[in-house]
Amino acid sequence: MLKYRVIPTLLWKNVGLVKGISFDSWRRVGPVLPAIKVYNLRHVDEIILVDITATSEKREPDYEAVAEFTAECFIPITIGGGIGSIKHITNLLRAGADKVAINSCIFDNPTIVSEASSRFGSQCIVASIDVRKRPDGTYECYKNSGTIPTGQEVVSWARSVEASGAGEILLTSIEKDGTMSGYDLDLIRLVRDAIKIPVIASGGAGNYQHMYEAISAGGASAVAAASIFHFTEQTPIEAKKYLAGKGVPVRLAHSFLPGTSD
Amino acid sequence: MHVVIVDYGMGNLGSIFRAVSECGSHTVTISDNPGEIVSSDKLILPGVGAFAEGIKNLRDTGLDTLIAKQVLEEHKPLLGICLGMQLLATWGNEGGKIQGLDIISGEVKQLVPHSPEERIPHIGWNEVHAVRDTVLLQDIEQNSDFYFVHSYHFLPGNNADIIAVTPYCGSFVAALNHGSAWGVQFHPEKSSILGFKVLRNFLEMPGE
Numbered sequence: 012m013l014k015y016r017v018i019p020t021l022l023w024k025n026v027g028l029v030k031g032i033s034f035d036s037w038r039r040v041g042p043v044l045p046a047i048k049v050y051n052l053r054h055v056d057e058i059i060l061v062d063i064t065a066t067s068e069k070r071e072p073d074y075e076a077v078a079e080f081t082a083e084c085f086i087p088i089t090i091g092g093g094i095g096s097i098k099h100i101t102n103l104l105r106a107g108a109d110k111v112a113i114n115s116c117i118f119d120n121p122t123i124v125s126e127a128s129s130r131f132g133s134q135c136i137v138a139s140i141d142v143r144k145r146p147d148g149t150y151e152c153y154k155n156s157g158t159i160p161t162g163q164e165v166v167s168w169a170r171s172v173e174a175s176g177a178g179e180i181l182l183t184s185i186e187k188d189g190t191m192s193g194y195d196l197d198l199i200r201l202v203r204d205a206i207k208i209p210v211i212a213s214g215g216a217g218n219y220q221h222m223y224e225a226i227s228a229g230g231a232s233a234v235a236a237a238s239i240f241h242f243t244e245q246t247p248i249e250a251k252k253y254l255a256g257k258g259v260p261v262r263l264a265h266s267f268l269p270g271t272s273d
Numbered sequence: 274m275h276v277v278i279v280d281y282g283m284g285n286l287g288s289i290f291r292a293v294s295e296c297g298s299h300t301v302t303i304s305d306n307p308g309e310i311v312s313s314d315k316l317i318l319p320g321v322g323a324f325a326e327g328i329k330n331l332r333d334t335g336l337d338t339l340i341a342k343q344v345l346e347e348h349k350p351l352l353g354i355c356l357g358m359q360l361l362a363t364w365g366n367e368g369g370k371i372q373g374l375d376i377i378s379g380e381v382k383q384l385v386p387h388s389p390e391e392r393i394p395h396i397g398w399n400e401v402h403a404v405r406d407t408v409l410l411q412d413i414e415q416n417s418d419f420y421f422v423h424s425y426h427f428l429p430g431n432n433a434d435i436i437a438v439t440p441y442c443g444s445f446v447a448a449l450n451h452g453s454a455w456g457v458q459f460h461p462e463k464s465s466i467l468g469f470k471v472l473r474n475f476l477e478m479p480g481e
Contacts, residue, residue, distance in 0.1 A: 013391075013441055014398040014418060054465045056398060078287065085292055087420055087463045104321065107287045109422070109463060129368065131284065132322045132356070134394040134422045178394045178424070209392045232392060262398040262418045 014262040015226050015254065016056040016233035017247045018211065019240050021046055023062050023092070030241050032189035034141070034157035040241045047080050047088075055247045056262060057087040059112065059181065059211075059235055061139075063156050065093025066115050072099055074106040081107025089137055089181075095120070100127050104135065112181055114139040115154035117172060118161050128176025137211075138177035140165060142198065143185045150198055157185045165198070166205045173206045180206065181235065184214035191217025191238050199229030211235050219245065219253035226259055276476065277313040279340065280305040281330040283356060284321030292462035293317065296473045307339055314480055316340065316349060319462075320356030324381060324425065325368025327356050337374055344376050348453040351376075352409075352475045358449065358456030359427055367425055377451040378430030384423075384442040391442055394424040401447045401459065403437045408478045409455055409471060410437060410448065417467050419447070419459035426458065453480075 021043065022029050028046055029037040043060070050058055060080065065072060072093045081088055090103050091112030100111050116123055117138060128136045141157050142150040142165045150165040161168075169180055182202055184195040194215045203210045209232035212225040216236035225231045239245050251261040278290055280303050293301045302309065310316065318340065320327055331337040343349045353361050362373040364380040373381070384393050398418040403410050426445035429435055437448035439458070449456040455475065461468035 012399065013395065016397050081288065082291060085288070085295075085463065085465055085468070087422070087460070104285050105287065107285060109285060109288070109321070109460075129323060130326055132367075133424055134396065135284075135321055178422075179396060207386075207392055208394065209396055233397065 012260045014056070014260050015231075016211075017222065017250045017254070017261070018057045018059055018233055018235040019050055019055055019247060020059045020061070020213065020235045020237040022237060023060055024064050029063070030189060030237050034185050034188055036189075043076075043080055047084055050247075051084050051086055053246070053248060055086060057089065057233070058084070059089045059091065061090075061112065062092030066095075067155050067158065071095070072103055074102050077103060077106040077108060091137070091139055097123070097126055097130065100131065104131065110135045110137050110179070112137040112139040114141065118152075118154050118163070121171075121175070124172055124175035124177050128178065133176045133178035136177050137179045137181050138172040139181040139183070140168060140172075141183045141185050144195075144198075150201070153185060165202060169202045169206050173208050177208060179209045179211060181211045181213055187215030188213075189238050190215055191242075193217065193221040194225040194229060194234075196224055196229045199225055199231050203230040209233065219250045222250055223254055223257050223259065226254070227257075274314045274476070275300045275302070275312070276315045276317060277310050278303045278317045278319060279310065279336065281320075281327065281334065281336055283327050283330060284319065286319060289317065289319045289354065289462040292469065293472055293476070296469055296476055299476055305334060305336065307335070310336070310339060310343065313349070315476065316343065316351040318351060318353040318357035318360065320354065320360065322356055323367050324356065324359060324365035324373070325371055327360050328365065328371055328373060331360070331374070341374050341376055344452070344454050350453045350475070350478060350480050351455065353454070353456040354462070355423060355458060355460055358458055359425060361449075361454055361456055362427055363430070365425075376454045377434055377449055377456065379434070380428050381425050382428055384426050384445065387443050393442075394422060395441050396422045399439050399441055401437045401439055403448075405436055407436045407450055409450065409457075409474050411474055413467055413470055419461070419464040419467060421459045423458060427456070
């Protein structure tokens with residue numbers, strides 16, 4: 012059976028990793044490379060690494076840094092931030108990314124998803140969608156790290172990126188981000204039921220029960236989390252043991268292998 | 274021993290290069306040079322991307338016939354990974370019905386979900402169930418998890434070529450072998466310790 016994934020999200024700003032609340036109030040949480048090495052040693056399911064200032068600073072992704080980060084990463088890694096063209100995606104895949112997460116550029120250049128998926132295959136194109144809830148209860152997509160409203164409603168947008176060939180959706184609630192108060196389960200369920208590609212829930216995880224809810228009530232295929240791993244003693248492997256105890260299929264076998272650090 | 278990772282412009286060659294380099298004292302190169310491919314002891318055909326684009330790149334450089342000759346006539350061991358395995362087929366269907374390398378008889382088709390819970394692409398860790406004993410999967414516990422990321426799967430013309438299956442969309446072929454050609458649908462270079470074991474098994478298996 013396909014396992015539900017627990018994915019640490021690493022937000023990269025200038026020289027180090029940061030974590031904020033609702034895409035603001037950034038705190039420094041340490042350098043990038045050691046974090047990737049630790050997750051690699053602990054055999055996490057996957058890593059997401061996003062350069063959160065590249066787009067607003069109108070920079071291309073930093074391919075040299077990405078190549079350095081992925082050099083000793085033998086688990087899947089998704090890279091996002093600053094991607095604006097097919098050339099950027101080509102360079103990132105060459106630099107060691109397994110998948111790329113694209114967000115703002117889809118609003119400016121909607122054909123990038125179909126071009127990228129026909130060239131590289133849908134499976135490596137992750138559409139990242141950041142949303143805020145409107146007063147009327149619907150959800151609006153934002154670009155440029157949550158700073159610019161796009162006017163796009165999340166369900167129609169998710170359907171449109173799916174139709175264009177995105178292989179996965181990384182769905183982040185801006186309000187929930189960094190609050191550690193639980194995922195927006197209604198949002199996850201809404202998008203998940205509207206499309207057929209996997210949804211990665213993001214924004215709000217504060218404990219393992221929240222992850223369980225995103226999977227059981229939200230219907231997510233994977234749960235991404237940052238603050239919980241930066242600011243508490245909770246870990247991806249313990250999260251998966253908790254989920255396994257609740258009957259959720261997760262990948263645990265590696266922890267029983269001789270000679271591994273877990 | 275010299276292993277060549279065939280560069281045909283598709284995807285993430287860096288991670289497979291580093292994983293193979295970690296697996297022992299072999300000489301590993303990434304190359305599209307025909308001379309180097311011919312003089313190598315083993316070949317790895319990696320690949321992330323679409324079938325049509327992959328086969329076009331191999332044709333444009335003439336590597337398609339070269340690789341087929343190396344495997345079918347010289348019996349050089351080759352490991353195809355993900356798209357690299359799918360390209361070994363007679364036919365592909367990603368971007369229209371297209372002829373593949375025809376090294377292992379079969380057709381590559383899109384996965385079809387058997388329930389609403391099964392989403393495509395098939396992304397994540399899933400079990401690999403060996404259906405016969407092979408050197409490629411030796412010393413790997415039955416039903417161990419490996420990392421997959423794909424929307425298409427290989428339907429072999431001969432069931433005897435199947436060495437492992439994965440329970441998704443009914444059941445699909447996770448690993449294949451025909452003669453000196455081997456293929457895995459999963460990504461050993463991204464499957465942590467067990468992935469390294471598969472690579473080591475390939476590197477250590479006797480050549481011709």
